[in-house]
Amino acid sequence: MTWIDIPANAAFGPETLPLGVFRTGDEEPRVGAAIGDQVIDLAPVASAQMLDGAQVFTQPTLNAFLAQGRPAWHATREWLLDLVRNENNRDAVEPHLIPRSQVTMLLPFEVADYVDFYASEHHASNVGRLFRPDAEPLLPNWKHLPVGYHGRAGTVIVSGTDIVRPSGQRKAPADDNPAYGPSQRLDIEVELGYVVGKPSQLGSRVGVEDFRYHVYGVVLLNDWSARDIQAWEYVPLGPFLGKSFATSISPWVVPLEALESAEVALHEQKPPVLPYLASDRLTNLDITFEVYWNGELVSSPPYREMYWSAAQMLAHLSVNGASVRTGDLYASGTVSGADKNQRGSFLELSWGGREPVTVKGEDRTFLQDGDEVTITATATASDGTQIPLGAVTGRILPAV
Structure with a gap:
C-alpha cells in the first residue's frame, strides 16, 4: 500500500x-x-x-x-x-x-569490470547443435563450472542508446579468405545482470554463501552480438570484437531484497559440483522475459530454468583470487527455455538463419538497420504477485 x-x-x-x-x-x-x-x-x-x-x-x-x-x-x-x-x-x-x-x-553506475556467463543449458545446447551438429551439444566442462568470458566495461551503455552496426572481419565457410565489412548477422542476447556493491580483497575468494553480502541487485541486459564476426574470431580464445561493441542495461537497479518472494530452488545439478560451488541453499529467480522486435512479441525466455545460480557465478569468477569491485557487473548469459518461443537470441530463434521469424508480416532472421528491440521482464512472487523489472531498449543504426 x-x-x-x-x-x-x-x-x-x-x-x-x-x-x-x-x-x-x-x-x-x-x-x-x-x-x-x-x-x-x-x-x-x-x-x-x-x-x-x-x-x-x-x-x-x-x-x-x-x-x-x-x-x-x-x-x-x-x-x-x-x-x-x-x-x-x-x-x-x-x-x-x-x-x-x-x-x-x-547509466546507473560506473562499471568497474564486466563478466558474461553462459549459464543456460538450453541456450548452450542449442548453440552446440547449431555449430557442432555431429558432436555432443555441451562441451565436457559445461556442467562442472559456470563458463564465462571477460567483457568490455567501457561499452556498457544505458537503455535507449542507439547501437551502431559493428564492422569487422567475417568469413563464411565457403569463402577462401576473410573480408572486412559491417556485420550481416547482428543479434541480441536476453540476460540478467548482477550489480556488485561490496568489494573483496585481491587473493581472497567469495563463497556461494556470501553472494548477498556483495551483490546489491539486478538489471536487464542485452548483450548485442555480431555472430559472423564472432564465428570467425572466437577460436581459440573466445568472444572478442563480436561482443565488445555494445552491451545495454536497464536504467533501474532492482534490489535483491525486492525479489526475495520470487526465489525458487535451483534445479538439481548432475554431476554434483565441486565443494566451492555447492550449497543446500542455492536459489534461482522466477523471472519471465519478453522480447519485442519492432514492437512484436517474439519470445518469452524463462529465467527459473537457468542451470547455474548467480551465487555460483560469483564464487567461480573469484575462486582463483580475482577480486570483485564496487560497480562490477556480471551477466547470466543468454536466457533460453525448452520451447522455440522461449529462445533468448535470434541465432536460436531463427535456427542459425535457416528458419525465419515473422515480424510485422516479414520473414526475418537477424537485425536490420532501423530495427528496435525491447526486452522486458517480470518476476513472479510465491503468492502469484507480479513484480515488473523494467525494460532495456536499443535501435540499430547503420555502420559508419
Whole structure:
C-alpha cells in the first residue's frame, strides 16, 4: 500500500523501489527511486530528514551507495518503504516527485569490470547443435563450472542508446579468405545482470554463501552480438570484437531484497559440483522475459530454468583470487527455455538463419538497420504477485 497514486500497469510498484541516476534539464545527475510513473528525487528528501549518508544520493552514479554494503542497503530500503507507505511522509516527499516523462535516465553506475556467463543449458545446447551438429551439444566442462568470458566495461551503455552496426572481419565457410565489412548477422542476447556493491580483497575468494553480502541487485541486459564476426574470431580464445561493441542495461537497479518472494530452488545439478560451488541453499529467480522486435512479441525466455545460480557465478569468477569491485557487473548469459518461443537470441530463434521469424508480416532472421528491440521482464512472487523489472531498449543504426 502507498499514498502515491500509481496508474494501472505502471512499471514499478511500491514494493520494488529500484534505484537509478537521472537528470532534469541542465541540472546535475543524481540518484532517484522509481515508483509508478514517477521518480522520487532522493537527495533533498534525505537531506531534509537528516538521513545518515544522505550525500550518496547527490552523486552522479550509484557507486558510493553501492560501496556502503548490505546493512546500508537494507536501511535505505526500509527508509524508502516507509516514505511511500506512511501518509505522514507526504509533505516531505510529494514536492520531490518528478514524472518519469520529464527525466533523462543515465547509466546507473560506473562499471568497474564486466563478466558474461553462459549459464543456460538450453541456450548452450542449442548453440552446440547449431555449430557442432555431429558432436555432443555441451562441451565436457559445461556442467562442472559456470563458463564465462571477460567483457568490455567501457561499452556498457544505458537503455535507449542507439547501437551502431559493428564492422569487422567475417568469413563464411565457403569463402577462401576473410573480408572486412559491417556485420550481416547482428543479434541480441536476453540476460540478467548482477550489480556488485561490496568489494573483496585481491587473493581472497567469495563463497556461494556470501553472494548477498556483495551483490546489491539486478538489471536487464542485452548483450548485442555480431555472430559472423564472432564465428570467425572466437577460436581459440573466445568472444572478442563480436561482443565488445555494445552491451545495454536497464536504467533501474532492482534490489535483491525486492525479489526475495520470487526465489525458487535451483534445479538439481548432475554431476554434483565441486565443494566451492555447492550449497543446500542455492536459489534461482522466477523471472519471465519478453522480447519485442519492432514492437512484436517474439519470445518469452524463462529465467527459473537457468542451470547455474548467480551465487555460483560469483564464487567461480573469484575462486582463483580475482577480486570483485564496487560497480562490477556480471551477466547470466543468454536466457533460453525448452520451447522455440522461449529462445533468448535470434541465432536460436531463427535456427542459425535457416528458419525465419515473422515480424510485422516479414520473414526475418537477424537485425536490420532501423530495427528496435525491447526486452522486458517480470518476476513472479510465491503468492502469484507480479513484480515488473523494467525494460532495456536499443535501435540499430547503420555502420559508419
